[in-house]
Amino acid sequence: MAHAWTVHLRDGGTAALIDVGDSGLPAVLHWGADWGEMEQHDLASAGQLLARAYVDNVPDIPLEAGVLPAPWTGWTGQPGVIGHREDGTGWSPHLSTRSVQVDGAPLAPGGRVTNARQAVFELSDPHVGLEATLTLRIAAGGVLEVTAMLRNTGNTPYWLDGLNLALPVPLEADEILDFTGRWAHERAPQRRRVVNGVHLREQRRGRPGFDSPTVMLCGSAGFGFREGRVWGLHVATGGNSRTYLERLPSGNQVLGGGEALSPGEIRLHPGDTHTGPTLYYTHGEGLDAAARRFHRWVRAQPGVPGVERPVTLNVWEAVGFDHSLLKLKELADVAHGIGVERYVLDDGWFLGRRDDTAGLGDWEVDPEVWPDGLHPLVDHVRGLGMQFGLWFEPEMVNPDSRLAREHPEWILAAHREWPVSWRNQQVLDLTIPEARELVWSRMDALVREYRLDYIKWDHNRDTFDAGHQAAGGRAVGGAQVAAALAIIDRLRADHPGLEIESCSSGGGRIDLEMARHVQRFWVSDCIDPLERQHMLRWSLQLMPPEVLGSHIASGRNQTTSRQHDLGFRAGTAVWGHLGVEWDLTEATTEELADLRAWITWFKAERPLLLGGDMVRDVVAQGPLWLHGVVAPDRRRALFALASIGTGPDEVPGRVRLPGLDAGMRYRVRAISPGRPPAGLIAPPWLAKGIEASGGVLEAVGLTAPSLHPDQVLIIEVTTSALNAEGVTS
Numbered sequence: 001m002a003h004a005w006t007v008h009l010r011d012g013g014t015a016a017l018i019d020v021g022d023s024g025l026p027a028v029l030h031w032g033a034d035w036g037e038m039e040q041h042d043l044a045s046a047g048q049l050l051a052r053a054y055v056d057n058v059p060d061i062p063l064e065a066g067v068l069p070a071p072w073t074g075w076t077g078q079p080g081v082i083g084h085r086e087d088g089t090g091w092s093p094h095l096s097t098r099s100v101q102v103d104g105a106p107l108a109p110g111g112r113v114t115n116a117r118q119a120v121f122e123l124s125d126p127h128v129g130l131e132a133t134l135t136l137r138i139a140a141g142g143v144l145e146v147t148a149m150l151r152n153t154g155n156t157p158y159w160l161d162g163l164n165l166a167l168p169v170p171l172e173a174d175e176i177l178d179f180t181g182r183w184a185h186e187r188a189p190q191r192r193r194v195v196n197g198v199h200l201r202e203q204r205r206g207r208p209g210f211d212s213p214t215v216m217l218c219g220s221a222g223f224g225f226r227e228g229r230v231w232g233l234h235v236a237t238g239g240n241s242r243t244y245l246e247r248l249p250s251g252n253q254v255l256g257g258g259e260a261l262s263p264g265e266i267r268l269h270p271g272d273t274h275t276g277p278t279l280y281y282t283h284g285e286g287l288d289a290a291a292r293r294f295h296r297w298v299r300a301q302p303g304v305p306g307v308e309r310p311v312t313l314n315v316w317e318a319v320g321f322d323h324s325l326l327k328l329k330e331l332a333d334v335a336h337g338i339g340v341e342r343y344v345l346d347d348g349w350f351l352g353r354r355d356d357t358a359g360l361g362d363w364e365v366d367p368e369v370w371p372d373g374l375h376p377l378v379d380h381v382r383g384l385g386m387q388f389g390l391w392f393e394p395e396m397v398n399p400d401s402r403l404a405r406e407h408p409e410w411i412l413a414a415h416r417e418w419p420v421s422w423r424n425q426q427v428l429d430l431t432i433p434e435a436r437e438l439v440w441s442r443m444d445a446l447v448r449e450y451r452l453d454y455i456k457w458d459h460n461r462d463t464f465d466a467g468h469q470a471a472g473g474r475a476v477g478g479a480q481v482a483a484a485l486a487i488i489d490r491l492r493a494d495h496p497g498l499e500i501e502s503c504s505s506g507g508g509r510i511d512l513e514m515a516r517h518v519q520r521f522w523v524s525d526c527i528d529p530l531e532r533q534h535m536l537r538w539s540l541q542l543m544p545p546e547v548l549g550s551h552i553a554s555g556r557n558q559t560t561s562r563q564h565d566l567g568f569r570a571g572t573a574v575w576g577h578l579g580v581e582w583d584l585t586e587a588t589t590e591e592l593a594d595l596r597a598w599i600t601w602f603k604a605e606r607p608l609l610l611g612g613d614m615v616r617d618v619v620a621q622g623p624l625w626l627h628g629v630v631a632p633d634r635r636r637a638l639f640a641l642a643s644i645g646t647g648p649d650e651v652p653g654r655v656r657l658p659g660l661d662a663g664m665r666y667r668v669r670a671i672s673p674g675r676p677p678a679g680l681i682a683p684p685w686l687a688k689g690i691e692a693s694g695g696v697l698e699a700v701g702l703t704a705p706s707l708h709p710d711q712v713l714i715i716e717v718t719t720s721a722l723n724a725e726g727v728t729s
Contacts, residue, residue, distance in 0.1 A: 005100045005107055005121075006043045008114040010034060012142030012293070014283065017046055018119055023073045024096030025066035026121045026134055028167050031144055032231060032283040038114040058250070065168050065254045067134055068095065068123070068148060077246045078198065078256060081130070081150065082162030090158060093130045095123040129154020134165075141296025144281040152268035160266040163276040164242070166256025169231045173218040173253065176245055177287075179538060181210045184526035184559050186507035187538040194218065194253070200244040202260050206427070206463020206477055207239060207509045214510070215282075215541050216243045217290065218255065225616045226286035226658060231255060234294070234542060236513035237277040239463075239481035255281070262466075262475035280512055287541065288615055288658075295544035295614065298515050303492065305499065305519050307610040309546055310341035310387060311599055312579035314456070317527070317558055319583075321348040321355055323369050327585070329380050334584040336384040338592055339599040343381045344389035344456060349374065352401065357424045360396045361403030363442035378450050389454030389499075390446065394439045395484050396460060397428045403438075410435045412480065414467030422461035430483035431468055431476045440487050447495050457488070457518070459504040488517045501549060507535065510543065520547050520577060527553035527581055528560040529572035530710055533625065533644055536576060537616060545629070546610035550576025552595065554583065564710055566591055567674050570598040571640060571712030574609060574673075575627060578602050594674040601673035608638055613659060615639075619704050620653030628715075630659035634694070637666075637717040643677075643707035656701035657717060660694030665720045667691050668702065670713055679708025691720050 009016040016031040029050040038046070052062045059074030066073065068080035072092050084091040100107040101120040107113055118137040124130070131151040139145050146165050152158045174194045178201060181188045192199070201213040208214075217223075219230035233255045235241040240260035247253040259277050266274050280297070284290040298304060313335040319327060323345075332343055351366045353359030359366075365373050374390075381388045397404050397411060399418075404411065404426070411418055412427040419426065430436045446452065466480055467473030492498055499519040502509050506525035514521070521543060524535050532550070539548055550573045556563050573579070578599070587595070602609065612629030619626060623646055628639035639657060660666060669689030670682075683703040690702070697717070707713060 004110055005097065006047065006112040007100065007102055007107070007116060007119040008038050008043060009117060009119060009136065009138050010038070010115050011117050011138040012140065012296075014138050014142035014144055016136060016138065016144055017043075017050070018136060019047060020097045020100070020121070021064070022061050023066065023070070025068060025070055025073065025123070026097060027064040027066050029064070031167055031281065040112055040114060043112050043114065063250055063252065065166055065252050067136070067146065067165055067167065068132060069164065069166055069254070069256075070095065077248055077252070077254065078164050078166065078244060079162070080164050080166070081132075081160075082164070083158055083160040085154070085156050085158055090128045090130070090154070093125040093128040095125050095130065095132050098122050098124050124153070126153075130158065139297055140300035141293040143293050143297045146279045146281065147276065149273055149275040150268070151273045152270055155270055157270070158268040159264065160268055160274055161261055161263065162258060163274065164256055164258040165276070165279050166246075166254035167281060169218055169245075169253050169255050171251065171253055172220050172229070173231055175219060175221045175223065177217040178213040178215065178243075183210055183505055184524060185531065185535075186210050186524050187214060187535050189538055193221075194245065194247055196247050196249055198244050198246045200242065202242045204240050204260050204464070206466055206480065207459055207504050208241065208511045209462070210506070210508050212510070213243050214538070216245060216255065217287065218245055224286060225288045228286060230284055230287060230290045232282045232290050233257060234280045234512055235277055236280060236511050237478070237481065238485065238509065238511055238513040240477050241277065259478060262477055265475035265477060277513065291541045292613055294512070294542050298512070298544050298547060301516055303517070303519060304515070304547065307546055307607045309577045309606065309610060311339060311602065312342040312344060312549075312551075312577070313340045314344040314346055314551065314579060314581045316346035317553060317581045317583070321353065323348050325376055328377050330585050331583070332377075332381050332384055332386065334587070334592070335580065336386060338584070338596040339603065340386060340580060342387040342389060342454060344391065344454060345374070345377065346391040346456065349390070358398050358400035360393055360398040360425055361401040361428060363392065363394075363439070363446065374450055387453035388450065389456060390450070390452055391456045391458060392443060393458040393460060394443060394487060395428055395430060396425045398425050403428075407435070409469050411469070412463065412466045412476070413469055414465040414473040414475070419465035425461055427461065427463050427466065427480070429468060429476070429480070430487070431479045432470075436483050436487060440490055443487070443491060444494060447491065447498065452498065455491070455498065455500045456503055456522070457500050459509055485517050507539065510539065512542070515543070515547065520549055522549045523576070526557075526559040527551050528557040528562055529564050529569045530562065530644060531560065532572050533642055536572070537625070537627065540614055545576045545614065548576040549579060550574070551579040551581040552598075553581050565678065566594050567677055568710045568712055570595065570674060571714065572642070574598065574602045575640060577610070598673045605638060608636060612637070615659040617656060617658060619655045620649070622647040622649060622652055623709070624652050624655065624704055624707070626655055628657070628659065634659070634661040634664065635719045639715040639717070641704065641707070641713045641715060643709055643711045645709050652704040652706060654701035655704040656699070657697040657715070660697055660717065662693065662695035662698065664694045665691055666694060666697060666717045667720045668697065668715065668717050671716050673714065677707050677711035677713050679706065679711060680713070681706035
């Protein structure tokens with residue numbers, strides 16, 4: 001019988017109870033809601049409370065889903081280690097715990113620890129010749145991080161086809177919410193009831209993709225933004241992944257995942273190791289609580305900027321590939337006049353890049369378009385006091401480029417033929433050291449020459465058939481992502497203060513692995529504010545607002561051709577990292593004045609808009625959506641009431657203002673940074689504002705105003721002079 005260990009982790013409102021029992025495999029008996037401080041004797045009773053009953057016709061050892069699920073224990077669901085040796089053996093390793101470390105200190109066999117933050121389990125199977133290291137850690141915000149490393153201790157190669165981790169979720173979690181989408185319509189929610197079997201989402205695009213599950217959430221039926229217990233998982237790879245919820249007739253239900261490996265991608269020679277992706281688990285009472293844990297995790301990353309995010313102008317929708325110095329300088333002048341702080345030159349500045357059919361890979365300023373280099377534009381922008389940024393697509397190459405003609409062997413391909421072209425481009429094999437060095441050196445030289453503050457790093461196609469030509473086309477999907485991230489890390493290390501935005505035809509590459517390396521995410525190539533209401537609402541389930549690029553576009557949207565008022569466009573965009581993507585030289589005097597007012601308001605409210613706790617709601621299940629941020633001390637809050645359509649009711653209903661302190665008194669008023677919303681029919685409270693307690697505002701709410709479709713009303717909530725106890729606040 002294996003030694004027994006019991007470890008209780010606790011931090012940030014999250015607890016996990018991990019037990020190593022008869023099977024020798026670590027199994028999580030509970031994770032999620034914090035039980036409070038625990039003593040040694042509490043662990044024994046907790047184990048008894050959670051122990052499974054023995055029923056007829058089952059394995060003689062009680063079945064618990066291990067963190068690294070193993071078929072030999074009787075587990076018939078998704079296995080943890082999927083692999084084999086050349087002769088077909090080693091496919092069912094009996095990994096058993098040999099040692100445990102808790103918060104860096106060894107734990108003796110049979111030991112029990114309470115109130116720790118991290119546990120590391122060392123497992124081995126000497127017969128098969130494999131060792132594994134499992135790490136469970138409660139990180140910032142109460143997010144539970146789970147990782148696994150596998151080592152080949154045998155004498156022959158081991159082919160690894162999968163490394164899955166899983167944690168249990170209670171059977172009361174009988175509804176799933178995850179996401180899908182397409183280009184220009186990312187993060188579309190989809191819900192379904194849990195049934196026996198596997199709900200599996202595999203991404204094999206070389207990037208998370210527009211249809212990424214983003215977060216797989218499960219909870220009690222009908223769970224909402226603040227109602228119902230919720231458990232969630234994000235698998236962070238930056239590339240291929242698999243995420244699943246599995247329910248077995250045995251009554252076991254797990255939320256798990258790992259990297260989606262291609263056949264033959266991971267071959268472990270004797271002594272080699274492979275570390276799988278980190279799985280990030282969250283929980284809470286409602287979706288907002290689960291999201292805030294992820295937000296706190298992202299905000300705790302060392303490379304994530306603070307809330308003073310510069311208002312950005314990206315010139316793509318203004319000029320496209322038509323680079324005229326006069327026009328670009330004029331855009332800079334107008335942008336400076338309305339308060340823009342960062343200027344970004346998008347695609348079209350490098351060799352041969354007059355359209356999207358040529359030039360990718362040749363990262364040199366095109367002298368035909370820029371005879372004096374970018375200096376005239378950069379100097380003009382900096383002279384106005386703005387930062388300067390530049391667009392790149394470092395992982396891609398056009399066949400019509402000097403790079404592709406000189407090094408066709410540097411293109412990812414599983415066969416002699418290149419993969420199907422996508423947007424006239426192929427993928428550059430960055431696992432080749434010379435290719436990686438070339439990309440880094442070209443980018444480094446440009447960052448140095450123009451003192452770039454910012455890079456927009458794009459990735460405009462799926463990476464399929466990702467083979468290394470020099471190895472006969474062997475799969476290198478995971479190594480390709482790691483190589484790209486290595487370039488990002490090297491650039492940031494060499495240029496402190498440089499910020500990098502992850503763009504992937506919009507929001508095709510939003511995940512927590514990328515969040516460890518970049519400072520901003522482009523939500524979507526579609527800047528239509530009605531579409532953005534949907535996409536921002538659900539992108540915030542994973543990412544905090546300060547890392548989500550959110551721009552104000554022209555009145556007629558270039559993607560959807562919808563026409564929207566500036567108030568709706570700006571009132572949607574200010575809830576992320578604000579920017580402008582619009583030919584400002586064609587804006588009217590009135591539009592520029594309104595735009596300046598919105599930007600001025602955003603700057604004044606940045607600490608709250610980008611640093612507060614997010615809340616969401618729907619007014620009476622109708623067309624009014626509520627989005628808000630509440631200050632950590634709950635003394636201030638800002639809310640947007642967005643009308644995204646029409647409904648059958650004459651009166652919209654009541655709008656509740658969540659997240660406030662029930663015992664504080666607040667002053668509530670509507671504000672208009674620009675022009676008031678159209679079609680406003682105001683209830684009595686809105687004319688002069690009103691005072692009420694936080695408890696009333698959240699539990700009872702206020703009569704909602706009526707608005708025309710595609711309008712936004714901003715509501716400001718501040719503590720009044722006296723709180724509920726009559727003490728000056």
